[in-house]
Structures are given as C-alpha cells and as structure tokens.
Amino acid sequence: xxxxxxxxxxxxxxxxxxxxxxxxxxxxxxxxxxxxxxxxxxxxxxxxxxxxxxxxxxxxxxxxxxxxxxxxxxxxxxxxxxxxxxxxxxxxxxxxxxxxxxxxxxxxxxxxxxxxxxxxxxxxxxxxxxxxxxxxxxxxxxxxxxxxxxxxxxxxxxxxxxxxxxxxxxxxxxxxxxxxxxxxxxxxxxxxxxxxxxxxxxxxxxxxxxxxxxxxxxxxxxxxxxxxxxxxxxxxxxxxxxxxxxxxxxxxxxxxxxxxxxxxxxxxxxxxxxxxxxxxxxxxxxxxxxxxxxxxxxxxxxxxxxxxxxxxxxxx
Amino acid sequence: xxxxxxxxxxxxxxxxxxxxxxxxxxxxxxxxxxxxxxxxxxxxxxxxxxxxxxxxxxxxxxxxxxxxxxxxxxxxxxxxxxxxxxxxxxxxxxxxxxxxxxxxxxxxxxxxxxxxxxxxxxxxxxxxxxxxxxxxxxxxxxxxxxxxxxxxxxxxxxxxxxxxxxxxxxxxxxxxxxxxxxxxxxxxxxxxxxxxxxxxxxxxxxxxxxxxxxxxxxxxxxxxxxxxxxxxxxxxxxxxxxxxxxxxxxxxxxxxxxxxxxxxxxxxxxxxxxxxxxxxxxxxxxxxxxxxxxxxxxxxxxxxxxxxxxxxxx
Numbered sequence: 001x002x003x004x005x006x007x008x009x010x011x012x013x014x015x016x017x018x019x020x021x022x023x024x025x026x027x028x029x030x031x032x033x034x035x036x037x038x039x040x041x042x043x044x045x046x047x048x049x050x051x052x053x054x055x056x057x058x059x060x061x062x063x064x065x066x067x068x069x070x071x072x073x074x075x076x077x078x079x080x081x082x083x084x085x086x087x088x089x090x091x092x093x094x095x096x097x098x099x100x101x102x103x104x105x106x107x108x109x110x111x112x113x114x115x116x117x118x119x120x121x122x123x124x125x126x127x128x129x130x131x132x133x134x135x136x137x138x139x140x141x142x143x144x145x146x147x148x149x150x151x152x153x154x155x156x157x158x159x160x161x162x163x164x165x166x167x168x169x170x171x172x173x174x175x176x177x178x179x180x181x182x183x184x185x186x187x188x189x190x191x192x193x194x195x196x197x198x199x200x201x202x203x204x205x206x207x208x209x210x211x212x213x214x215x216x217x218x219x220x221x222x223x224x225x226x227x228x229x230x231x232x233x234x235x236x237x238x239x240x241x242x243x244x245x246x247x248x249x250x251x252x253x254x255x256x257x258x259x260x261x262x263x264x265x266x267x268x269x270x271x272x273x274x275x276x277x278x279x280x281x282x283x284x285x286x287x288x289x290x291x292x293x294x295x296x297x298x299x300x301x302x303x304x305x306x307x308x309x310x311x312x313x314x315x316x
Numbered sequence: 317x318x319x320x321x322x323x324x325x326x327x328x329x330x331x332x333x334x335x336x337x338x339x340x341x342x343x344x345x346x347x348x349x350x351x352x353x354x355x356x357x358x359x360x361x362x363x364x365x366x367x368x369x370x371x372x373x374x375x376x377x378x379x380x381x382x383x384x385x386x387x388x389x390x391x392x393x394x395x396x397x398x399x400x401x402x403x404x405x406x407x408x409x410x411x412x413x414x415x416x417x418x419x420x421x422x423x424x425x426x427x428x429x430x431x432x433x434x435x436x437x438x439x440x441x442x443x444x445x446x447x448x449x450x451x452x453x454x455x456x457x458x459x460x461x462x463x464x465x466x467x468x469x470x471x472x473x474x475x476x477x478x479x480x481x482x483x484x485x486x487x488x489x490x491x492x493x494x495x496x497x498x499x500x501x502x503x504x505x506x507x508x509x510x511x512x513x514x515x516x517x518x519x520x521x522x523x524x525x526x527x528x529x530x531x532x533x534x535x536x537x538x539x540x541x542x543x544x545x546x547x548x549x550x551x552x553x554x555x556x557x558x559x560x561x562x563x564x565x566x567x568x569x570x571x572x573x574x575x576x577x578x579x580x581x582x583x584x585x586x587x588x589x590x591x592x593x594x595x596x597x598x599x600x601x602x603x604x605x606x607x608x609x610x611x612x613x614x615x616x617x618x619x620x621x622x623x624x625x626x627x628x629x630x
Contacts, residue, residue: 137327140561141331141334143561143564144331144561144563144564144609144610144613145331145335145564145606145609146564146567146568146571146602146605146606146609147564147565147568148567148568148571148572148583149567149568149571149583149586149587149590149601149602149605150339150602152586152587152590153339153342153343153346153590153598153602154342156346156347156590156591157342157345157346158345158346158347161344161345161346161347162345243458243459247459247461250461250463251461251462251463251568251572254461254463254572255572255575255587256591267461270463270464270467273467274467274470274576277467277470277471277475278475281471281475284464284467284468284471285468287464288461288463288464288467288468289464291461291464292456292459292460292461292464295459295460295461296455296456296459299455299458299459300455303455
C-alpha cells in the first residue's frame with residue numbers, strides 16, 4: 001500500500017475519533033463519567049429488585065403484609081434478612097414493595113412534568129410575546145413560592161367534594177396518581193425554561209426559516225424541526241427531576257399526606273420511624289438510605305447525560 | 317429604580333392575591349368543614365339547625381361571595397380566629413414567624429459559611445481532586461431526604477450520644493433555647509448546604525475565567541487577593557439571585573425540620589392547622605409565608621443592584 005493510501009486509511013479510522021456518528025460521540029462522552037455509569041446500573045438494579053418483589057415473596061413463602069407476631073421489631077435473621085418492623089412485617093419485602101411505589105411515582109411524575117414542561121416551553125419559545133411573558137412569570141412564581149405547604153393543602157383536598165365517588169376517591173390507585181399529578185404541578189418549570197431557551201435559539205436557524213419559507217405551519221415546524229433538536233435538554237431535565245420528584249413524594253408520604261398506608265412507599269415507611277428510634281433504629285435507616293441512593297444516582301446520571309449530550313463538552 | 321420597585325411590589329401583590337384565591341378555593345374542598353364538625357360534636361342537631369348555622373356563618377353563600385367577605389374583612393385587619401387555639405390567628409402566627417426566621421436565618425448563614433471555603437477550594441483547580449470531593453459532597457447534600465437526615469441526627473446526638481434534646485422549644489433562658497435549636501439548625505443547614513456549594517462553586521469558577529482575573533494574576537497579586545478582591549464579588553451576584561429564588565425551598569425545608577423537632581415555627585403551624593382542620597389558621601399562615609418569601613425575593617433584587625452597579629432597572 002502506498003504512503004497516501006496509508007494516510008487515507010488512517011484518516012478514515014481517525015475520522016471516527018473526534019467526530020463519529022452522534023450516538024458514538026455520545027457513548028464516548030458518557031463513558032467518561034464512571035459515576036453516571038454506576039448510577040445507571042444502580043437504578044436498573046433497584047428497579048429490577050423492586051419489580052421482582054412478588055417473586056421474592058414466593059421464594060420466602062410469605063408476603064409483605066403478613067404479620068409475624070412472634071417477631072416484632074426483630075433483628076435480622078435467616079427468615080427475615082433485614083428484620084421486621086414494629087408490626088412484625090418483613091422489612092426487606094416492604095422495602096421492595098415500597099420501591100415499586102416510589103420508583104413508579106418518581107418515573108411517572110418526572111415524565112408528566114417533562115411533558116407539561118416541554119409543551120409549555122415550546123409554546124413560550126415559539127409564540128413569544130405575551131404568551132411567553134405570562135408563562136415565564138408563572139414559572140417564576142411557582143419556583144419562588146413556598147411549595148411544600150401548598151402541596152400539603154393540595155394533598156389534603158377531599159376528592160369526594162370534587163364529585164368523585166367515595167370508593168374511587170379512596171382507592172389506592174387514585175391516591176397514587178393524585179400524588180403523581182400534585183408533584184408534576186410544580187415539577188415542570190425547569191424543563192419549560194430549558195426548552196424555551198433552546199426553541200428561542202433554534203427558531204432563528206436557517207433550516208427553520210427555510211421550512212417556514214416552504215410553507216410549513218407552526219405545528220409541523222415545532223414537531224418536526226424544533227422538538228427533535230430540543231430533546232437533549234428535555235432528557236437531562238427529566239433525569240434530574242426524577243430525584244427531586246422522589247424526594248418530594250417521600251416528604252409528602254412521610255408527613256402522612258402522600259402515599260397512604262397500607263400501601264408502602266419509602267417515604268411513609270419512615271413516618272413511624274421517629275417513635276421506634278430507641279427500640280428499632282434500623283427501621284429508620286433502610287428506607288431513607290434507599291431514597292438517598294436512588295436520588296443521588298438519578299442526579300449523577302442526569303449530570304453525566306448533560307455532559308454527554310452536549311457536543312460543546314468535547315474537549316479532552 | 318423607584319418605578320422598578322413599585323412594579324415588582326405590584327407583581328408580588330398580584331401573586332399574593334392569586335395565591336389567596338387558590339388556597340381559599342382549595343380549603344373549601346378540604347374534609348370536615350366547620351358545620352360537619354359541629355354535627356359530629358352534637359348528634360342532636362336537626363336539619364333546620366344545620367341550615368341556621370350555615371346562614372349564621374355565611375356558609376350558604378356561593379364561594380366567590382364568601383371569598384369577597386373574607387378578603388374585605390382581612391384587608392380591614394380582621395384575620396379571623398384559629399379553631400385549634402381559639403385566639404386571633406395573628407397572635408399565634410407572628411411569634412411563630414419569628415421562630416421560623418430565627419431557624420432559617422441561622423441555617424442560611426451556616427450553610428453560606430460552609431459553602432464559601434468549600435467553593436473556593438473547589439474553584440482553585442476545577443476538575444482536580446478537591447473539586448471532585450466538593451462536588452461529591454454537594455451532590456450528596458442535594459440528594460439527602462431532609463426528614464431522614466433529621467432522624468439520623470436525632471439518632472446520633474439524642475439517642476446514642478445523649479448530648480442534645482430530640483425536640484421541643486426549651487423552657488427559660490438562652491442556653492435552653494440554644495440546645496433545642498442546635499439540631500434543627502444543623503439539619504436544615506446540611507439539607508441546604510449542597511445547593512449553596514453547587515451555586516457558589518459554579519459562579520466562582522465562571523468569575524475566575526474573566527479577563528481581569530488573568531490581568532490581576534499577571535500583575536503578581538497573590539491568590540487570596542485575586543479571589544477575595546476580584547472574583548468573589550462577581551461570583552456573589554448569581555449566587556445571591558439563585559439563593560433568593562430558593563428561599564421558598566428553604567421554607568419547605570424548615571417545615572419538615574420544624575415538624576420533626578417540634579420547633580414551633582410557621583411551617584409546623586401550617587402543617588398542624590391543615591391536619592387539625594383549622595383552615596383559617598392554615599390559610600392566613602400560608603399567605604404570611606408567601607408574603608415573606610416574596611419579600612425575600614424583593615430584597616435579593618435590591619442586593620443584586622448593590623452588588624452589581626451595571627444592572628439597570630427599567
């Protein structure tokens with residue numbers, strides 16, 4: 001092979017290094033964040049473990065609700081790997097079931113807030129003017145308000161007074177989705193701001209103006225030309241909001257206004273923990289530790305994704 | 317400047333008004349209105365009695381008229397009574413606002429004092445080992461569930477070590493108050509220091525990238541002179557803005573902390589009022605908390621102008 005041929009081949013190989021396809025570049029940048037990778041694994045593991053709760057129950061031969069009267073607030077044993085709570089229920093199984101609820105609420109609320117935030121951000125950024133000013137003032141106000149007491153009021157609202165039948169209003173699934181909705185009401189602001197900013201910079205681009213000149217309507221331009229390019233901030237904001245949402249759900253549940261017992265969530269498992277601190281301290285440690293691990297993993301993952309999805313971070 | 321202040325003040329009042337409408341409407345949807353509670357207290361009440369009581373308290377009027385009556389009364393200084401305490405709400409709320417501001421102020425100051433050296437250490441060499449450690453600490457801080465942190469602190473300092481009381485206000489004297497305040501302040505500080513660290517680190521790194529910093533280094537200023545004299549002031553501008561916006565979050569954190577430690581502040585009062593069906597107290601408490609937060613935002617805007625003379629107000 002000639003010299004120039006070698007150089008060409010080397011260049012062809014090298015070409016994949018600094019640029020490569022966008023997804024290759026993403027993977028390469030993402031690999032630079034070992035913490036984000038570990039976090040992703042941890043989250044997947046927690047999700048899988050929680051999802052397999054019924055299988056674990058089968059293997060144990062009893063369920064999370066079964067009360068072992070002879071072993072209340074028991075220390076870890078062969079039968080109960082993490083011990084039992086003050087009623088004699090198996091702590092490990094309760095934690096797994098709590099994980100199902102907490103992760104489900106976290107993921108759903110993050111997705112709902114991302115959807116609301118993206119829609120409002122697209123509107124504000126594309127329409128501009130009064131709509132933009134109004135929506136952004138709204139976002140500012142939501143951020144500035146003392147949210148927790150407001151959410152507590154929302155969570156305390158009696159659904160039967162809104163015309164729901166008592167069975168429906170007190171069903172545990174209603175309880176679950178209502179928390180998702182309440183948390184989403186305040187979770188959309190970050191996404192909306194990020195999307196708005198991206199839209200503002202994108203709508204002045206030539207390709208968008210070309211599409212406009214070709215007669216594309218606002219809906220088509222937003223959906224086909226702007227949204228796909230605004231996805232990176234949406235993904236990052238959604239990931240980062242998972243942590244916040246789980247924290248918010250756990251606080252509400254801890255205060256007795258979120259997920260209602262007997263449905264366990266990591267937050268409401270801590271409600272009684274303050275009273276049992278002296279007799280069974282580990283009851284207060286495990287649920288909180290799982291919340292902490294989940295939230296920090298979501299935050300690390302979001303941080304890693306932020307770097308990996310932003311081509312401007314290509315330096316090292 | 318005056319025009320700007322007037323506009324911001326007007327905006328805050330609009331937000332406060334909207335908040336009062338929303339909360340008033342929501343409170344109408346809460347379980348157990350006063351008449352329900354009277355019926356449970358006295359089973360001998362007849363339908364006629366109920367109707368008469370509703371008329372007496374104005375509960376038979378439509379929602380917007382009830383709101384209007386409440387608003388005109390409130391604006392003329394009559395904020396109504398608390399059901400739980402059987403006293404005018406302002407007599408209960410004002411001392412508790414003081415308790416909350418004491419807790420929040422101390423925690424805020426402590427978090428800023430921890431964040432300052434931490435951020436300086438991190439910003440000295442972004443991406444270095446110290447920066448990594450500070451970053452990790454900040455991430456851990458923002459990911460900690462505040463109530464869990466409080467429980468762990470009680471476990472360590474009250475249960476295991478027995479150094480500090482697990483809750484309450486402390487009777488008589490500064491020392492008793494201080495020992496009872498120590499754990500809540502520590503909990504709220506640790507819950508908010510992660511955010512402080514992140515914001516201050518980011519803005520300090522940004523400020524140290526400026527051209528005039530290179531000039532300052534080139535003319536031979538020592539590193540402390542560069543950081544304290546040239547970078548910090550610029551770094552404080554975004555830091556102060558973000559923290560002011562976070563004042564509402566700090567209040568939410570205070571609510572959790574107060575509830576766990578039994579510190580009689582605004583947050584705990586609102587929480588207890590909602591759970592105890594004392595809706596007038598909850599309503600006024602929420603509005604007072606909102607007003608406080610909005611005022612803090614306004615003050616931050618003024619601090620912004622003081623820190624950055626380039627800011628022009630339209």
